[in-house]
Amino acid sequence: MSGVVGQRARRFPVKRRSQVAVEGPWLRALLIGVAAAFLGVALLLPLSVVFASAFSKGIGPFWAALTEPETWSAIQLTLLTAGISVPLNAVFGIAAAWLVSRYDFWGKSALITLIDLPFSVSPVIAGLIFVLLFGAQGLWGPWLSEHDIKIIFAVPGIVIATTFVTFPLVAREVLAVMQAQGSDEEEAALTLGASGWQIVTRITLPKVRWGLIYGVILSNARAMGEFGAVSVVSGHIRGQTNTMPLHVEILYNEYNFVGAFAVAALLASLSLVTLLVKKSVELNAELNARRMAKASSVARSSLVPSSSLAGAALSARPNESRA
Amino acid sequence: MTVEARNLVKTFSSGADVAAVGGVSFVAPEGKVTSLLGPSGSGKSTLLRLIAGLEEPDSGSISIAGADVTQVPVKRREVGFVFQSYALFRHMTVRDNIAFGMQIRKASKSRIESRVHELLNLIQLEGYQERFPGQLSGGQRQRVALARALATEPKVLLLDEPFGALDAQVRLELREWLIDFHEKTRVTTLLVTHDQEEALELSQHVVLLNQGLVAQAGAPHELYDHPASPFVASFLGGANVTHSRAQDGRDVRTFVRPHDVRLAKPRADSSELELGTVERLARIGGNVKLTVTLPNGEPMSVQVTKLELDKLGITLGDRVAVDVTSSKVFVDDYAI
Numbered sequence: 001m002s003g004v005v006g007q008r009a010r011r012f013p014v015k016r017r018s019q020v021a022v023e024g025p026w027l028r029a030l031l032i033g034v035a036a037a038f039l040g041v042a043l044l045l046p047l048s049v050v051f052a053s054a055f056s057k058g059i060g061p062f063w064a065a066l067t068e069p070e071t072w073s074a075i076q077l078t079l080l081t082a083g084i085s086v087p088l089n090a091v092f093g094i095a096a097a098w099l100v101s102r103y104d105f106w107g108k109s110a111l112i113t114l115i116d117l118p119f120s121v122s123p124v125i126a127g128l129i130f131v132l133l134f135g136a137q138g139l140w141g142p143w144l145s146e147h148d149i150k151i152i153f154a155v156p157g158i159v160i161a162t163t164f165v166t167f168p169l170v171a172r173e174v175l176a177v178m179q180a181q182g183s184d185e186e187e188a189a190l191t192l193g194a195s196g197w198q199i200v201t202r203i204t205l206p207k208v209r210w211g212l213i214y215g216v217i218l219s220n221a222r223a224m225g226e227f228g229a230v231s232v233v234s235g236h237i238r239g240q241t242n243t244m245p246l247h248v249e250i251l252y253n254e255y256n257f258v259g260a261f262a263v264a265a266l267l268a269s270l271s272l273v274t275l276l277v278k279k280s281v282e283l284n285a286e287l288n289a290r291r292m293a294k295a296s297s298v299a300r301s302s303l304v305p306s307s308s309l310a311g312a313a314l315s316a317r318p319n320e321s322r323a
Numbered sequence: 324m325t326v327e328a329r330n331l332v333k334t335f336s337s338g339a340d341v342a343a344v345g346g347v348s349f350v351a352p353e354g355k356v357t358s359l360l361g362p363s364g365s366g367k368s369t370l371l372r373l374i375a376g377l378e379e380p381d382s383g384s385i386s387i388a389g390a391d392v393t394q395v396p397v398k399r400r401e402v403g404f405v406f407q408s409y410a411l412f413r414h415m416t417v418r419d420n421i422a423f424g425m426q427i428r429k430a431s432k433s434r435i436e437s438r439v440h441e442l443l444n445l446i447q448l449e450g451y452q453e454r455f456p457g458q459l460s461g462g463q464r465q466r467v468a469l470a471r472a473l474a475t476e477p478k479v480l481l482l483d484e485p486f487g488a489l490d491a492q493v494r495l496e497l498r499e500w501l502i503d504f505h506e507k508t509r510v511t512t513l514l515v516t517h518d519q520e521e522a523l524e525l526s527q528h529v530v531l532l533n534q535g536l537v538a539q540a541g542a543p544h545e546l547y548d549h550p551a552s553p554f555v556a557s558f559l560g561g562a563n564v565t566h567s568r569a570q571d572g573r574d575v576r577t578f579v580r581p582h583d584v585r586l587a588k589p590r591a592d593s594s595e596l597e598l599g600t601v602e603r604l605a606r607i608g609g610n611v612k613l614t615v616t617l618p619n620g621e622p623m624s625v626q627v628t629k630l631e632l633d634k635l636g637i638t639l640g641d642r643v644a645v646d647v648t649s650s651k652v653f654v655d656d657y658a659i
Contacts (some may be wrong), residue, residue: 184410185376190397190425191404192475202423206414 041110050268053261065251067261073239075249076261081230081243082223084301085163089219090212092163093170098204100188101178115175127161127232134160153235158243161229163277166219173176177208217281221274225267324388324511325352326374331383339633343369345535346383351479351528353388354566356505356512358522361532362558370532371481374513376400386479403472403500407484407516409464411456415441417467418452422571424475425542441448442470445507445515462493473508481514486521512602519559523547531555553578553653562621565653569654578651581612587644588635599645613637615645 055062065071065114090247100112118126131136134151151157185207189199205212227245234241236250244267327609333344347426351357358369374385376397384393391416392400403478412420418439422519425435446526448468465485472480480624482528485501486494505512516522522529523543530540538558540553550556553576557564589598599615602622606612611632613625623645 145485182408184406184408185412188404188406188412188471189423190377190412191375191400191402192399192484193427195398196421198427203412 047268050261050264053257054265056261057258061258062262065256065259066266067268068259070239070242071247071259071263073243074242075159075266077242078224078244078267081159082160084159085166085223086216086220089162089166089170090216091193092167093172093174093215093219094205094208094212095210096171096176097175100175100253102183113166116173118165123165123226123228124232126164127229129159130157130229130233135201151236153241155241157233158230159234160218162226165226165229166222169219169222170212170215173218175209176206177211178204181207186223189197210281211280214278217274217278221271224270325353326479326511326513327359327387328370328374328382328388330371330384331370332381333366333378334371342508342535343435344367344373344380347532347535347537349530349537349540350531351511351513352507353511355528356514356526357528357530358514358526359513359530359532360519360522361517361538363517364478364534365532366535367517367532368483371483371513371515374479375402375428375491376610377404377405377482386403389497401442401475403475403477403480405465405468405472405482407487409468409470409488411464411471413456415455416452417448417454417459419457420456420467421470421474428475438474442474445504446470460493461489462497465497466487473510478498478511482512482514484515484517486516500527523559531558533558550578550651556651556653561624565621566575573654576653578653579623579647580649581624583649584615584623584625585646585648586613586615586625586627586631586635586637587646588637589642590645597644597646598642601639601641601643604639616644617645 066075096115097110100108100115131152133140134144134157135141136145136152138152151160185203186199189203194202208305225245226243227249231246231249234243234246236242236246238250242250244263248260248263248267251257251263327350329348331344331347332342333620334342347366349357359370361367369378373380376392376395380393382598384391387400387402388488406515412423421439421442422435430438433540433583439452440449442453446469448463448466448470451463451467453461454469459467469482469485486497489497498521514522514526526543528541529543529546531538531546533554539546539555544556547559553564556562556578560580562580563584565577566578567575567577571585599617601613602616603614604611606629609629611627611629613627615623617623617626625645635643
C-alpha cells in the first residue's frame with residue numbers, strides 16, 4: 001500500500017499539504033507532544049532504566065552476571081528454542097498459507113480462524129494445554145513416561161509451546177502476500193511446463209519472500225521473548241529449562257538486580273536488533289518499489305506512449321502488504 | 324495445429340450448479356485466429372482454461388493436432404497461454420521471463436540466448452531484456468507475455484482477453500500489431516474476448532458463446548450478415564428491435580442495424596408514415612449516432628458518416644425520411 005499512497009502523494013502534493021494545514025499549528029503540537037510523552041514514559045524511560053540498572057555497578061558485574069553458567073545456559077536455551085521454532089513456523093506457515101490461498105475446501109474459514117487461535121488465547125492457557133496433553137497426569141502422560149520421553153519440564157515442551165504461540169506470525173504474513181498476488185503466475189509457470197516443485201522454488205517462494213522474511217523476524221522476536229506459555233511448561237529448572245525471560249524473573253525475585261537487568265538488557269538488545277533488521281527490510285522493500293516506479297516512468301516515455309500509471313501501481317504491489 | 328473440442332461440459336460446484344460450459348463443440352482451424360466471443364458469464368474463459376488444461380472437464384474431449392489431449396496434464400500439453408493479467412514473473416527480468424519455459428525444458432544456454440533475442444526482436448522490445456515487469460507499460464508487458472508463451476514453440480497460442488486491461492489507444496495499436504504478429508508466426512491462436520469489434524477484426528473464425536453454449540460459429544461476416552438467432556443478431560453490431568405479432572399470434576422480432584438505415588430530407592410526396600424526428604445526435608469521430616423517433620413513438624438508432632450528414636444538412640429536431648435498407652426477421656426464434 002505504501003507504494004500506491006506514495007504515488008498519489010507525488011501526484012497531488014499541493015492538495016495534501018493544504019489538508020494538513022487545516023489542523024492548525026497548536027493542534028499539531030499538542031498531538032505530537034502527547035505521542036512523544038507517551039513514548040517517553042511507556043517505552044524510552046523503562047528501556048533506559050533497564051540499561052542503567054544493568055550497568056549500575058559498572059561493566060565488570062554486568063559481564064560477570066552474563067557469563068554466569070546458569071545465565072549462559074538460559075541464553076543458549078533461548079537461542080535453541082528460537083532456532084527450532086522459527087524454521088518450523090516458516091515451514092508450517094508457508095504450508096498453511098498455501099493451503100488456504102490456493103484451495104477451496106470445506107471448513108476453510110474455520111481453519112483461518114484456527115490459525116489465529118494461538119493469538120486469541122492467553123499464553124498461560126496455551127502452556128496449560130500442553131501440560132494437560134503431555135504432563136504426568138495428562139492425556140498422553142502415562143504413555144510418554146512408559147517410553148521415557150520427557151516433554152513437560154523439558155526442552156521439547158518449551159519448543160512446542162513457543163512454536164504454538166508464534167505460529168500465526170509467519171502464516172498470517174505469507175497468507176496476506178499470497179492472497180494479494182493470486183495464483184496467476186503459478187498457473188503461467190504450469191503452462192510453461194514447470195513441475196510442482198519448480199513452481200514452489202522458482203515462483204512462489206521468491207514471490208512471497210518479503211512477507212516470509214518479515215514473518216520470520218516477528219516470529220523470532222516473539223519466540224525469544226515468550227514468557228507465559230514457556231513459564232507453564234518449563235518447570236524453571238536452573239541451567240536446564242530456564243529461558244532468558246524466565247531467568248530474568250528468577251534473578252529479580254532473588255534480589256539479584258544487576259543480574260536480572262543484565263539479562264534483561266541483553267534480551268532487549270536482541271529485540272532492538274530484530275527491530276532494526278525489520279526496519280531495514282521495510283526500507284529495502286520500499287526502495288525497491290520506488291526504483292521500479294521511477295524506472296517505469298522512464299519506460300513510459302520511451303516506446304509505446306501508454307498507460308503505465310497502472311503499471312507503476314502494479315509494480316508497487318509486491319510490497320504493499322508490508323505497509 | 325487444429326484444436327477441436329467435443330461436447331465439453333464443465334460445472335462449478337459452488338452455489339447453484341449452473342454449467343459454465345454446457346456441452347460445447349467447435350473446431351479452431353490450423354494457422355488461423357479463432358475468437359471465442361461472448362458476453363461475460365458465457366463460459367468463454369472457462370472454455371479456454373479447459374483447452375489449456377488448467378481446468379478439468381466433467382465430460383467431453385479436447386484434441387490438438389488430431390491427438391486427444393483430454394487426459395494430458397497442462398505442463399505436457401504444449402500450449403502457450405497469455406493471461407488477462409499477463410501473469411509475468413515479477414521477480415524476474417524480461418529475459419528470464421521469456422527464457423523460463425526453455426530453462427524448464429533444459430535448452431542449451433546459447434539456444435536460449437538466441438531465441439530470447441529473436442523474440443525480443445519480434446515483440447519490438449530489444450534492449451529491454453534487463454527490465455523487470457514492473458518497469459514496463461501495460462502494452463509492453465502484454466508483448467512480453469506473448470513472447471514468453473511463444474518461446475517454447477507451443478502448438479497453440481491461447482489468449483485470454485489479451486487487451487482487457489489496456490486503455491483504448493494502446494488497445495487499438497496492439498490489435499494491429501497482433502494481426503502483423505500472427506501473419507509472421509502463423510500459430511494457431513484462440514482468443515477470448517467480449518469485444519465484438521476485436522473478434523471481427525482479429526480473427527478468421529468466430530465462435531459466439533451464450534450461457535455456456537455455442538450460439539453460432541463461422542466466419543465473422545457470416546455471423547454478422549446471417550445471424551442464426553435473435554441473440555446473435557443483437558450481440559453483433561447492435562440492432563434496433565421491433566416487436567410485432569404475426570397473424571397466427573406468434574411473436575415477431577425485426578432487427579435493423581443502425582447503419583442499415585438511410586436518412587433523407589422529406590420530399591413533398593413523402594407519406595407521414597416514413598417520417599421521423601431527430602431526437603438526439605452525437606458525433607463519434609467520423610461517424611454520427613442519431614436517435615430518430617418514428618411515427619409510432621418508438622426510437623430508432625441510426626448511424627451515418629459525418630460526410631453523409633453534412634451532405635443532407637440534417638440537424639437536431641429535423642423531420643427526416645427513414646428508409647430501412649436491410650433487416651432480419653425472427654419469428655419465435657426461427658429465422659425466415
